[in-house]
Amino acid sequence: MSTLRKTLEELTQATNIFATELDEAGYSNYDFTPDNSPYDLSFLSLEGLSAREDLITAAMNILRLARGPQERLTTFAGTTQGVELGTMQALVQMGIPQQVPLNGSISYTQLAASAQISPELLQRLVRLADVAG
Known part of the structure; x- marks a missing residue:
């Protein structure tokens, strides 16, 4: 980063x-x-x-x-539709944004474990959210 x-x-x-x-x-x-x-x-x-x-x-x-992070999420939510918005909503519901430290880093494996999903799926969701916003 x-x-x-x-x-x-x-x-x-x-x-x-x-x-x-x-x-x-x-x-x-x-x-x-x-x-x-x-x-x-x-x-x-x-x-x-x-x-x-x-x-x-x-x-x-x-x-x-x-x-x-906060304005990026607000901007993202205000300018996207459909699948991208659904992806963002899923990430928020899993609590992913709140677990990403502002300083330092956290692995996809750690984040995925807390959300009880596979690291690969989490990585795809994050990439889609990043491309869209």
Whole structure:
């Protein structure tokens, strides 16, 4: 699990690589206006594409870390539907969010044992909840 400072370092590194490739392609003022944006990013090198993915991941992690558990759950519940909401409800009913420490870690095996489900099922539920919100 990333810390905020580590995530910010990753964001800075990815931004520098990504921005350098935009600069080299003539998009120094990249801002999504028609004059300053490429139609696609196919000109990026493998390193640039990787940096782009790292940039997106770091941005999502910053949002997750800045929101904290309660707001993340509230945001999740307010913006999702169907299976995703049912998944979140199941996790809450099993008491999973309350057992995840804010500092440190806990294994899927430990969490699953307390909820009396298999670690594999718990991992799938958590992944679905994470993808959705």
